[in-house]
Amino acid sequence: MLKKIQNESIPTIVDTKxxxxxxxxIRHLKTPNKFDSIEQYWHFIKASRLQQQKLLxxxxxxxxxxxxxxxxxIHQIDSKMHGSVEAKNINENKDRYIVGSLIDEAISSSQLEGAATTRKVARNMLKHNKPPENRSQQMIYNNYLAIQFINxxxxDDLTPSLILELHAIVTNNAMDDAVDVGRLRQDNEVNVVDNRTGATLHHPPDFQELPSRLKILCxxxxxxxxxxxxxxxIRAIVVHFALAYDHPFADGNGRTTRALFYWVMLKNDYWLFEYITLSTHIKKAQIQYDESFLMVENDDFDLxxxxxxxLKFIQQSIxxxxxxxxxxxxxxxxxxNLLSAYLADGKLNTRQVILMSHAVKHPGASYTFAGHQISHHIGYATAKSDLEKLAKLELLQQSKQGRAFIFIAPNNLEQRIKAYK
Incomplete structure (x- = not known):
């Protein structure tokens, strides 16, 4: 029967679609005509897969x-890495894109682990260099530092000590027991649990195996x-899965795992991954993300x-x-176009134009030296000069909030710009 089926060129490692x-x-599909049962069809698919699998x-x-x-x-991702990336001129605004991506990845990755704060509040904290006010904000702040650490x-070669250092950054001031920061778990009390039902989904390996397993992963x-x-x-994705499977820490496993995915990609010269926010798309489809882990474990560790x-999340991110x-x-x-007269007179630089484009759409928005500095990856003196010049041109209104200067977008900003001759 098997020889006859193979000669008739029906789908093997994939289903009929x-x-x-x-x-x-598979078990919910209609049994293909050439099989006596859906179970027989599945056994044929499994046998075909075994012949083509690559062991890790x-x-x-x-x-x-x-x-x-x-x-x-993979070909599509590689093509975008080496083709349309140049056409999009990312490097012209490299610092601004990196800062925005770092912030978004830090927020989404932390929210996947239960950080409960709004994106607006988190972005405000990071952009204005404010200290975290609670554990959720601390998680996001730590993730921001962790992504910078990876970059x-x-x-460097990945080592167990580097992974522990990364975990210490991710979990600083954000764990129930500070002694667990930056160290492997010391027991088998950690399980992966479905947050919706409370059911245990995965029992990680014995904690005594973790040092040797971490060496294999590195x-x-x-x-x-x-x-x-x-x-x-593929290597980066496997590292992501393997560390998540081992769950080597008392907490902070997910954040550490996703940071290591970026590390492998950047180490292999996939510089575009400095800019993408993978966790944002995982967060939108967290059920499918969790299910993909379960399917691997329930099907002979087929990754x-x-x-x-x-790969779907990576493509969405790009x-x-x-x-x-x-x-x-x-x-x-x-x-x-709106500020062409100012540009023609050499009164504004690109950073100021970008800020003005935001201010026109957000009357009443406030800007600070620290926020402008972080947004454009510039020094404090440059950020100070940019904002003070905009105030001198009466495009922003300078005020004081406590001991700090703030610069506010006036309600009639567009009219002020158009009135300039």
């Missing part, structure tokens, strides 16, 4: 299959294993499910970045 589906999906050097024998769909998605160490992340080529994007899921850039470039062009 060319999807790499789990048994939970982890204790549980993680594996994956390089499907046509995965290869196509500074992107050329060897893989650094490209020292296996003895065949693993595409850097293909998780790889497919993560699309979101390009949409953001296009929107910002249009806003900058509109602002340049």
């Amino acid at each position: 060319k999807r790499y589906s789990h048994w939970d999906k 050097p982890f204790i549980e024998n993680f594996s994956f299959i390089l499907t046509d769909d995965i290869q196509e998605k 500074r160490h992107k050329q 060897d893989f992340a650094n490209g020292n294993a296996p003895d065949y080529f693993v595409h850097p994007i 293909t499910y998780f790889i497919n899921s993560q 699309t979101g970045l390009f949409d953001y850039i296009e929107k910002k470039q249009q806003q900058a062009q509109d602002a340049s």
Whole structure:
């Protein structure tokens, strides 16, 4: 029967609609005509997958299959990395995009772990360099520092000590027991629980195995294993899964895991990943994200499910970045047109034009030296000069809030700009 089926060229590792589906999906499909039951069809798919799987050097024998769909998605990501990135002129506004992406990734990654604060409040805290006021804000602030840490160490080999240092940054002042900050868990009391139902989804490995498991993960992340080529994007995704599976810390596992994904991508010269906010898209589809972990564990550690899921989030993140850039470039062009007289006289620089484009749309908005400094990745003296000049030109109203100067967008700002000759 099996030989006859193979000769008739029906789908093998994918279902009849060319999807790499789990048994939970397959069992609800109509049985293909060439099979006696849906169970027989599933066994045939599984046998076909076993012939094509690539084993990974982890204790549980993680594996994956390089499907046509995965290869196509990786090619699309690589093409955008090396093609349309230049066309979008990201580097012209590199600092501004990096700062915005760092803030958004820090917020979304922390919210995935339960941080309860609004994006507006969190952005205000980070942009104006305000100290965290509660644990949720502390988590977001820590994530912001962690992503910067990853960027500074992107050329270094990953080591267990570097991972512990990263965890210490992620969890500083944000754990129930401060002794757990920056150290591996000391017991087996940590489980992955469904926040909606309270059901236990995953029992991580024994805590005594963690040092050796972390060494295996680092060897893989650094490209020292296996003895065949693993595409850097696949490697980063596997690192993401492996650390999440081990759950080596009492808390802060998710935030540390997602930061390490970025580390692997940046180490392999995928510089575009400085700008994308993967956690934003994971947060929008957290149920599917959680399900992809479960499908792997319930199907002989076949990571293909998780790889497919993560590639979708990566593609969404890149699309979101390009949409953001296009929107910002249009806003900058509109602002340049509106402020053309000031630009012609050399009275405004690009940073000031960007700020003015925001101020025109947000009468009453306030700006500070620290916020402007962080938004544009500039020094304090430059930020101070930018805002004071805008006040001198009467485009912003200078005031004082406590001991700090603030600069407010007047309600008639557009009229003031148009009146300039």
